[in-house]
Amino acid sequence: MFTRQELDRYFASYVGMEGGNPGAAVWICDRSPAWSEPIVAPLHPHLAPPAWDAVFRQQHRQDMAKWFGHQCVARIMAAARAEALGVRLGDNDWEHYYWGHLYSPAGAEFRLSLFPLPAHVDGRTTWSKAFRGQPELIPQKRYVALCREGERFRFIARTCERWRPKVVICLSHRHTDEYIEAFSLDGVAGEEHALRPADQARRLHLFTRGDTTWIICPAIGGSAGMTSQVQLDAFGKFIGARLAASDFRHCLELETHEPATRPQRQPEPHRERYAVPPVAVAEREIGHRIRPGLAWSEAAMTGNCETYA
Template identity: 55%
Template sequence: MKKEPNTVFTREQLDEYFASYVGMEGGNPDAPVWFCDSSPHPRAVSMVAPLVPHAQASAWDAAYRHKHRDHMERWQSHQKIARIMAAARAHFFNTPLGERDWKHYFDHHLYAPHGAEFKLSLFPLPARLINQTPWSTAFRGQPELVPRQRYLELCRDGQRFAFIDRIRRLWKPKVVVCLGERHAADFVQAFALGNVRGADHILQPADLPKTLRVLEHDGTTWIICPALAGAAGLTSDVLLDAMGQYIAGWLEPGDFPALCSGADAC
C-alpha cells in the first residue's frame, strides 16, 4: 500500500471514502444483472491523501482492457462470470453456446459501460493483497483499519453498506447474484433484506447439486450462491452454464445489448 508519510486517516474520512463506488469493478449500474462479491479482486492498494470518494462507477472500457491486456487471462473469477452471462444469453435466445463464446464475451463485453452486468463488492479493500502482504503490515499506522475486524465493522455499521442499499434502490437491477454463501449475513445486511423471506433452489445439472438461496423484494431478486472457487463452489462449465440458464428466467430481450461479431470493431 502506498501512502503519504504521516497520513493517518480518521474514521470519518474512511467512512466517507468507502461510501462510494471504490473497490468495485463496475460496468453498467443500470444493467439488469449485478454480481456482488464480498471483496474485490486482489490488487495493490493505494490510499493517498486526500481520499476522494468514487462518485461514478468505473467500467471495463477499451482503455481499461488495453491497460490490463497482459493480466486478464489470469482473472479466473471474472472469466467464470463471463461464462454465466454467455450461457444466459444463449439460453434466452435459444442458440447453441459455442465453446469460445465466453472468451469473446470476456474479451469484449464483460463489465462494459453499456453492457448487461455490473460488478460490485460489499467491502472496498481486497481481502487478499498482492504478494500475500499481511493486512497488519499493509495498513500499519492506520488505527481505523487494524485489526481487520475494525475495518469490517466500519463498513457494516457505517456508510458503506448503506451506500450499497441506496444504489440498489436507485438502479433497481432485476437480479443480484451474491457470490459466496458464507457471506450470506453480510449480503442480507448490506441490501437490507433482514425481513425478507427466502426460498431454496437446487441447481443440479450433471454435477453435484448446489443450493441457491433466493430472495425477492422491491422488484429485485437476490440469488445467494456458492463462490466461484473451491471444491464446493460453482467452478465447472456445467454448473456455470446452468447458473446462466437460471438467471435468464428473469431477463427480457432488451436486457441483452447487441454483441459485436468477429468482423466488427468491438
C-alpha cells in the same frame, strides 16, 4: 493518518468495485475485491462507477488472459445471454463475451464488492502491518465494523434501490449474513433451489423484493463451489430465464475476439491500477496490491475454474 470520518466518506463510493453498468439487469457481488488502489491523501470518493471500457481493455489485454475468475463469470453471462435471446450457446461464446463485453460501460452486468479493501493483502504481509499507522483500520474487525455500521453498506443499499437490477448474484454462502445486512433483506422470505446440471447439486438461496431477486450461490471455485463448465452454463441459464432479450441489446451478435498471447517480458512497475509499485512507493501508499490470477491454461479453456473471481 486518516480519521474515521474521512475513511467512512471515502468508502461510501465505488471504491474497490470492478464496475461495469450499474443500470444493468444483473449485478454480481462479492465480499471483497482482489485488489485495492493506494490509500493516499487526499482521499477522493469514487463517485462514478469504473468499467472495462475500450481503453481499459487495451491497457490490460495481456493481464486479462490471467483473470481466471472473471472468465468464469463470462461463462455465466454468455449462457444467460443465450437463454434470454433464445439462441444456442456456442462453445466459444464465453470467450467472445469476455474479451468484448464483460463489465462494459453499457453492458448487461455490474460487479461490486461489499467491502472496499481486499481481505488478504498478500500471502506474506499481515493486515496490521499493511495498514500500520491507520488506527481506524486496525484490527481488521474495526475496519469491517466501519463498513457495516457506517456509510459503505448504506451506499450499496441506496445504489441498488436507485438502479433496481433484476438479479443480484451474491457469491459464496459464507457471507450470507453480510449480504442480507448490506441489501436490507431482513424480513424478506427466502426460498431454496437446487441447481442440478449433472450429478452434483449446488444450493441457491433466493430472496425477492419488488422487481429484484437476490441469489446467494456457491463461490466460484473450490470443492463446494461452481467449478465446471456444465455448472457455470447451467447457472447462467437459470439467471437468463429471469432476463429479457433487451437486457442484451448491446451484444445481439457476438464478435470474434482473439485472446491475447502472454508477453515475452513483464512491463516495468508503474502506478496504474493493477501494477505493483516500486518498494519506495509501496511503503508510502498502503493498501496497494496486484490482482491475483492464473495464466491462460487448459483449465481456463475447459471451464474448470478453481480460483475466485
